[in-house]
Amino acid sequence: MTDRISFLLNGAPRTVSGLAPTTTVLEYLRGAERACGTKEGCAEGDCGACTVVLGEPTGDGLRYRAINGCIAFLPQLDGKLLLTVEGLAEGNALHPVQDAMVECDGSQCGFCTPGFVMALFAFQQGGEPASDDAIHEALAGNLCRCTGYRPIVEAARRVAAVRDPGFELRAPSLRAGVAALPHDGDLAIEQGGGRFFAPTSLDRLLALRAAHPDAHLLAGGTDLALLVTKEYRALDIVIAVTQVPELARIVLDDKALTIGAAATYTDALPLLERFFPSLGLMIRRLGSRQIRNAGTIGGNIANASPIGDMPPGLIALGATVALRSAAGARELALEDFFLDYRKTALRPDEIVESVRIPLPAPDALFRTYKIAKRWDQDISAVCGAYRLTIADGRVTEARIAYGGMAATPKRAARTEQALIGRAWTEATVAQAIAALADDFAPLSDWRASADYRRKVAGNLLRRLWLESAQPTLTLGVMAL
Ligand SMILES: Cc1cc2nc3c(=O)[nH]c(=O)nc-3n(C[C@H](O)[C@H](O)[C@H](O)COP(=O)(O)OP(=O)(O)OC[C@H]3O[C@@H](n4cnc5c(N)ncnc54)[C@H](O)[C@@H]3O)c2cc1C
Numbered sequence: 001m002t003d004r005i006s007f008l009l010n011g012a013p014r015t016v017s018g019l020a021p022t023t024t025v026l027e028y029l030r031g032a033e034r035a036c037g038t039k040e041g042c043a044e045g046d047c048g049a050c051t052v053v054l055g056e057p058t059g060d061g062l063r064y065r066a067i068n069g070c071i072a073f074l075p076q077l078d079g080k081l082l083l084t085v086e087g088l089a090e091g092n093a094l095h096p097v098q099d100a101m102v103e104c105d106g107s108q109c110g111f112c113t114p115g116f117v118m119a120l121f122a123f124q125q126g127g128e129p130a131s132d133d134a135i136h137e138a139l140a141g142n143l144c145r146c147t148g149y150r151p152i153v154e155a156a157r158r159v160a161a162v163r164d165p166g167f168e169l170r171a172p173s174l175r176a177g178v179a180a181l182p183h184d185g186d187l188a189i190e191q192g193g194g195r196f197f198a199p200t201s202l203d204r205l206l207a208l209r210a211a212h213p214d215a216h217l218l219a220g221g222t223d224l225a226l227l228v229t230k231e232y233r234a235l236d237i238v239i240a241v242t243q244v245p246e247l248a249r250i251v252l253d254d255k256a257l258t259i260g261a262a263a264t265y266t267d268a269l270p271l272l273e274r275f276f277p278s279l280g281l282m283i284r285r286l287g288s289r290q291i292r293n294a295g296t297i298g299g300n301i302a303n304a305s306p307i308g309d310m311p312p313g314l315i316a317l318g319a320t321v322a323l324r325s326a327a328g329a330r331e332l333a334l335e336d337f338f339l340d341y342r343k344t345a346l347r348p349d350e351i352v353e354s355v356r357i358p359l360p361a362p363d364a365l366f367r368t369y370k371i372a373k374r375w376d377q378d379i380s381a382v383c384g385a386y387r388l389t390i391a392d393g394r395v396t397e398a399r400i401a402y403g404g405m406a407a408t409p410k411r412a413a414r415t416e417q418a419l420i421g422r423a424w425t426e427a428t429v430a431q432a433i434a435a436l437a438d439d440f441a442p443l444s445d446w447r448a449s450a451d452y453r454r455k456v457a458g459n460l461l462r463r464l465w466l467e468s469a470q471p472t473l474t475l476g477v478m479a480l
């Protein structure tokens with residue numbers, strides 16, 4: 001057990017104590033380190049000006065991923081490498097990503113530039129192709145307010161899939177530096193009125209949960225940190241779930257895919273995309289890559305937002321959620337987990353352990369759609385998800401769920417009944433759309449009016465019908 005946070009900052013070891021555990025990585029860099037290259041634009045994960053790169057041990061190497069420093073707490077660095085824009089150049093020699101930004105005139109204001117450089121560095125280290133899609137995805141979490149994207153994209157093209165011999169030479173010593181960190185066992189920090197625990201075993205996590213039922217559980221922090229950075233709330237006790245190996249597991253068997261509550265979206269994406277392509281496309285629109293590198297499906301479920309992107313699709317797929325406390329485990333159908341607005345069936349001593357998604361039968365029709373004001377980086381106004389089995393032209397099974405239509409993500413029971421046993425025709429779909437009014441009485445808010453939500457919910461079901469009738473519509477953008 002230790003009360004010190006140990007990490008490498010651009011290769012140099014740091015051991016930090018004496019700071020409140022909810023100090024953000026960005027605050028630490030700009031304050032304690034006076035490393036002011038990393039900027040604060042929004043302090044809520046939207047603009048990317050604070051992008052830094054985490055190097056996390058994997059086997060015998062390090063895996064580099066971009067995150068938002070403004071919504072990461074300092075203890076989340078423990079045992080890892082933190083790279084910032086100050087750490088890329090070697091002496092007077094710029095890193096190839098920085099060179100590309102200079103040569104392509106990618107830096108106009110300079111304020112957003114360090115964030116772009118770090119996002120591009122992670123993109124290059126990931127060995128991704130120079131395709132428009134890959135570049136768009138890598139940069140969607142970085143805003144350029146002067147609209148100078150073209151030269152930045154050009155810089156991305158230059159560095160994509162290009163080897164980085166200078167950094168390859170540094171990599172072994174960075175890996176050795178991380179291995180040499182005094183990073184043993186559980187973190188337990190008490191400082192400035194806040195307590196932070198990061199247990200490394202499931203038993204100790206559950207014991208801490210039982211001892212501190214009012215504590216905030218922390219996974220990626222992409223929701224939780226905003227309580228600190230936007231609402232200026234003090235979090236008295238925080239318990240991180242991310243250091244428990246069992247919770248990071250992703251297990252595929254012949255019946256289901258089970259995703260641990262601490263597995264990030266980025267970790268889960270390859271298998272989700274393989275078995276549930278529509279859910280995979282949805283995840284690619286969830287937040288930005290920085291958000292997906294930290295955020296978890298477990299956090300999306302536990303946070304119980306009525307407009308979270310994952311629950312409707314998971315409910316339609318018949319997912320169950322495993323809950324665990326020191327007293328034992330139980331499993332609930334996901335739709336039964338959500339009780340009321342931001343109210344769940346989770347008991348004070350329980351944690352979300354994992355979500356289990358049954359693999360769909362080969363003939364099942366599954367789609368999940370998101371309607372938001374922007375394509376990237378926006379929360380849904382309405383989310384609709386559908387899993388249908390159609391045999392000999394008739395609907396034999398229907399599971400339908402919506403987000404943004406009620407106080408919780410919710411199944412559309414009457415709409416399902418309007419489909420089951422009927423011919424899968426336009427007329428049946430029209431009747432099912434009419435039945436949506438029996439299932440939902442949506443509210444108006446600043447995202448959308450009640451009328452708009454009603455209309456869109458019906459249109460999404462109609463879209464499912466059109467796509468099933470004309471499979472070519474399911475390609476690319478139309479699948480969303
Ligand atoms: C810029 C930005 C864009 C975003 N875009 C989207 C979007 O497009 N769609 C969307 O749905 N969401 C979006 N989000 C919200 C957020 O990223 C997701 O909800 C994410 O899945 C939260 O996961 P997390 O691991 O970061 O959770 P955290 O922030 O760590 O936790 C969220 C909540 O769950 C609780 N919790 C976490 N793990 C557990 C556990 N194992 N057991 C019990 N409780 C637990 C926490 O106590 C907290 O209340 C966005 C957020 C930001 C900042």
Ligand code: FES
Binds near residue numbers: 071
């Ligand atoms: S400061 Fe805007 S994403 Fe962090």
Ligand code: FES
Binds near residue numbers: 108109110143146148
């Ligand atoms: S280059 Fe910074 S806002 Fe455009």
